[in-house]
Amino acid sequence: MRRTIVIAAVIMMAACVDKNAGQHQKQIDPGYVAANLLAAPPERLSNTVNADLDGKIVYLGNLVDGDTLVPGQKVTIKHYWKVEEAPGSEWRVFSHLRGEGKNPDFANVDATDMRTGHPPADWKKGEIIQDEQQFTLKSDWHSPTATLIVGLYPKGKHGVGDRMKIKSGPQLDGAVIAVKFNVDLSKGPPQPGTIKLRKAAGPITVDGKDNDSGWRGAVASGEFPTAEGSPDPSGKTVARMTYDDTALYLFISSDDTDVASQYKNQDDSLWKEDTVELFIDADGNRHGYVELQVNPNNAHFDTWWPNTRAQPDDKTYTAPMTSAVNMRGTLDNRDDTDQGWDVEIAIPWAAVKGKDEAMNVRLPPQPGDQWRMNVVRVDKGKDASIAAASWNKITYQDFHALDRMLTVVFADANGGTTPPPMVDAGVPSATLPDGGAGAGGPGGNDKNAPAIDAGMAIQPAHPTRPQGPIRATPVVPKPSGPAAPPP
Numbered sequence: 001m002r003r004t005i006v007i008a009a010v011i012m013m014a015a016c017v018d019k020n021a022g023q024h025q026k027q028i029d030p031g032y033v034a035a036n037l038l039a040a041p042p043e044r045l046s047n048t049v050n051a052d053l054d055g056k057i058v059y060l061g062n063l064v065d066g067d068t069l070v071p072g073q074k075v076t077i078k079h080y081w082k083v084e085e086a087p088g089s090e091w092r093v094f095s096h097l098r099g100e101g102k103n104p105d106f107a108n109v110d111a112t113d114m115r116t117g118h119p120p121a122d123w124k125k126g127e128i129i130q131d132e133q134q135f136t137l138k139s140d141w142h143s144p145t146a147t148l149i150v151g152l153y154p155k156g157k158h159g160v161g162d163r164m165k166i167k168s169g170p171q172l173d174g175a176v177i178a179v180k181f182n183v184d185l186s187k188g189p190p191q192p193g194t195i196k197l198r199k200a201a202g203p204i205t206v207d208g209k210d211n212d213s214g215w216r217g218a219v220a221s222g223e224f225p226t227a228e229g230s231p232d233p234s235g236k237t238v239a240r241m242t243y244d245d246t247a248l249y250l251f252i253s254s255d256d257t258d259v260a261s262q263y264k265n266q267d268d269s270l271w272k273e274d275t276v277e278l279f280i281d282a283d284g285n286r287h288g289y290v291e292l293q294v295n296p297n298n299a300h301f302d303t304w305w306p307n308t309r310a311q312p313d314d315k316t317y318t319a320p321m322t323s324a325v326n327m328r329g330t331l332d333n334r335d336d337t338d339q340g341w342d343v344e345i346a347i348p349w350a351a352v353k354g355k356d357e358a359m360n361v362r363l364p365p366q367p368g369d370q371w372r373m374n375v376v377r378v379d380k381g382k383d384a385s386i387a388a389a390s391w392n393k394i395t396y397q398d399f400h401a402l403d404r405m406l407t408v409v410f411a412d413a414n415g416g417t418t419p420p421p422m423v424d425a426g427v428p429s430a431t432l433p434d435g436g437a438g439a440g441g442p443g444g445n446d447k448n449a450p451a452i453d454a455g456m457a458i459q460p461a462h463p464t465r466p467q468g469p470i471r472a473t474p475v476v477p478k479p480s481g482p483a484a485p486p487p
Contacts, residue, residue, distance in 0.1 A: 027339075028117025036114050036130040041080045051169025051176040053152060058082040059169065059176045060128075067179070069146055070187045070415075072139040072220060079131040079150065079178065081123075089121035091152045091164065095133060096175065099143025099183075109135035109148075120152060136220065137183070146183050149175035187415045193392070194407040195219045200242045200249065201413055206346045208326035210240060210251040217413070218242035218249075224377055224389035229396035233379040233387040234258065235340055241375075243410070245364045247346040252276050254377050255340040260332045261295045261380075267315070270294075270301045271399075273380040276343060279400060281372040282352045282361045286402040289372075290319065290354045296341045298325045304354035309400045319351040334382060365410040368419040372405040 045061035052058055060080040069075060093115045099105030114131045123129070137146060149172050152164040163174040170177040202213030210218075224237040235255025242249050254276070261273040270293045271277065281289040287308050293301035304317035323345040329338025349363040352371075362369060375391040376399050388394070394401045411417045 028113050030117075032113060033117045036132070037118070038080075038128045038130055041082075041128055041130075045080065047179045049169055049176060049178065051171070052167040053176070054165045054167060056083070056085040056087050057123075057152065057164070058084060059150060059178070062178055064179060067181055068184055069137045069181045070184050070217075071137050071141045073217065074134060074136045074220065075181075076132065076134050077148070077179070079129075079133060081127075081129040081131060083123045083125055083127040083129070086123055086125055087120045087152060087164070090154045091120040092155055093120060093131070093150070094153055094175070095135075095148060095150050095178075096173075097135070097137070098147045098149060098172065099141065100145055101143065105138070105141050105143045105146070107135070107138055107141075109133070139222075141183060142185070144183050144185065146181045147172065148178045148181070149173065150178045151175035194409060195241070196411045196415060196417065197241055197243060197408050198411050198415055199413045200244045204242070204244070204249050204344075204346070206249075206322050206324050206344050208324035208342055208344050210253075210342075210344065214242060214244070214249070215240060215251065218251075221375075221391045224375075224391060225393045227376075227388040227390060227394050227396040227399070230389070231381075231385050231387045233377065233389050234381060237377040237389050239375055239391055241408075243365065247348045248280075248352070250278060250345045250347070250375065251342070252345075252375065252377065253340065253342045254379070256329075256379060257337050257339075258334060258382050259296050259327065259329055259338045259341050260334060261297055261299075262332075263295060264297045264299050266299065267301050268299055270299060271378055272386075273378075274341075275301075275378045277376040277378065277399060278345070278347075279374045279376070279405065280347075280352050281402060281405060283359050284370060284372045284407075286372070288354065288356050288359065289400075289402070290317075290352060291400070292319055292321060292345075292347065292351075294323045294325070294343050294345055296325055296327065296331050296343075298323055298343075302351075304356075305400075306355070308402065309398075314355055317355055320348050321351055322346045366419055367410055367412045368417045369410045371408045371410075372402070373408050374401070374405040 041060050042063060046064045048061040049059050050061070058081070060082055062077050062079050064075070064077040093110070095109045097105070097107040097109055112131055112133045114129060118129065151166070151174065154162055160174040166174065166176060197219055198217050200214035200218070201216045204212045204214035218240045219242070221239045224239070226232060233254070234257050237252065237254045239250065239252045241251075256274065259274055261270070261275065263270050263273060273295070275293050275295040278292045279289055280292070289305050291303050291305065291313075300319075300321065300323070302317060302319040302321070304314040305311075306314055323343055326342045327338075328340045328342070330336055352363070353359040353361065361371070365371070374394070376394065377389050379387045379389075381387065388396060388399060390399070392404055392406045394404045409417055
């Protein structure tokens with residue numbers, strides 16, 4: 001029996017972890033590096049710092065959108081470095097987040113594409129380097145502030161005293177203070193087993209990427225835990241979710257060294273090879289739910305389970321969903337090494353009731369409404385083994401696991417869950433009859449459902465991809481005849 005692997009980085013406050021060897025496994029497009037070597041920094045920076053690192057490097061400052069963070073929120077910041085003298089091959093760039101107090105919150109957020117594709121060993125005199133970084137403030141961050149510090153340290157030496165000396169400029173622990181964020185702790189992630197689904201901040205175009213304004217502030221999973229009893233997937237999976245008045249949106253990014261699936265048609269047996277699966281029990285009563293799947297070929301599978309998996313599904317159901325896939329590698333080439341695949345899905349509200357038009361849910365959902373959902377990633381390895389991981393933890397024996405689904409609480413764009421004023425006495429209540437009981441949610445009674453870390457976000461894939469988006473095609477009528485139920 002396999003247990004969920006939790007990768008925990010235990011880091012002393014005065015330490016840096018040398019991740020350089022692992023970072024070089026990622027291939028960075030030379031064009032990306034060239035585009036981020038500038039003739040001059042931007043005329044205006046959000047934070048002008050001009051810190052002198054040992055007369056060799058000047059940290060000019062940064063561009064960042066806003067000065068307030070929320071636990072679980074993704075942040076993009078662009079650092080600007082000026083090279084006065086080549087630092088040498090032994091140096092590495094680091095970034096740390098620090099909170100306040102005697103035992104402050106701490107996070108190591110070192111990795112960026114420029115630090116991988118153009119490390120200090122390659123820095124040349126006169127270069128101005130634009131270093132774009134994305135990180136997510138930990139969901140369990142407790143401090144009212146988060147100070148981002150940056151600097152350089154020599155490979156193999158992790159002490160504060162080993163860091164490149166700061167001759168001038170704001171500093172903390174031998175590092176440059178890049179920016180000090182305020183943290184709004186009132187908008188942190190919800191209780192374990194529950195996610196707060198914020199309304200999209202803007203429009204979303206389904207193109208296989210999560211860079212639309214609508215994804216800003218979307219709830220994010222942690223790394224999907226592997227199903228109990230399953231072998232390891234070939235890489236991590238992370239996801240984001242949001243909604244608007246027309247649809248539910250899901251973005252899933254799966255790292256995978258071998259992306260392949262022979263299934264290319266509507267309602268093929270997608271679950272037998274690489275795919276992602278979404279289960280929606282909109283009224284939360286643990287019977288009558290929708291199952292939707294999309295694979296790297298952008299093929300769809302959809303079915304309606306009128307009761308539970310123990311009883312037959314209705315294969316005549318077709319969901320009017322749209323999706324797009326972006327490959328990070330070469331699909332179906334078993335002889336090369338891929339990086340993974342991303343899929344973006346839009347599910348119109350008309351799809352979530354399945355074939356139960358009388359289902360007691362409001363469409364579109366309103367703040368305070370609660371549903372049950374789960375997302376599962378299926379990975380078939382070259383050895384033909386099937387692995388599974390999911391947003392909320394499941395067992396390998398039952399991917400459907402109605403009692404293991406997330407409790408999803410709909411919120412407005414600001415995270416508020418107060419229902420809007422009633423304008424008609426006939427409008428149904430925003431609260432489900434069972435109080436939204438679920439895995440760890442309000443009124444929940446599933447003691448075995450694990451906590452969900454909603455604080456990690458997907459790092460958007462590099463702008464230059466080996467293949468472009470694989471766009472959705474119109475759904476076609478379902479073929480007749482029996483089909484084996486998916487796992």
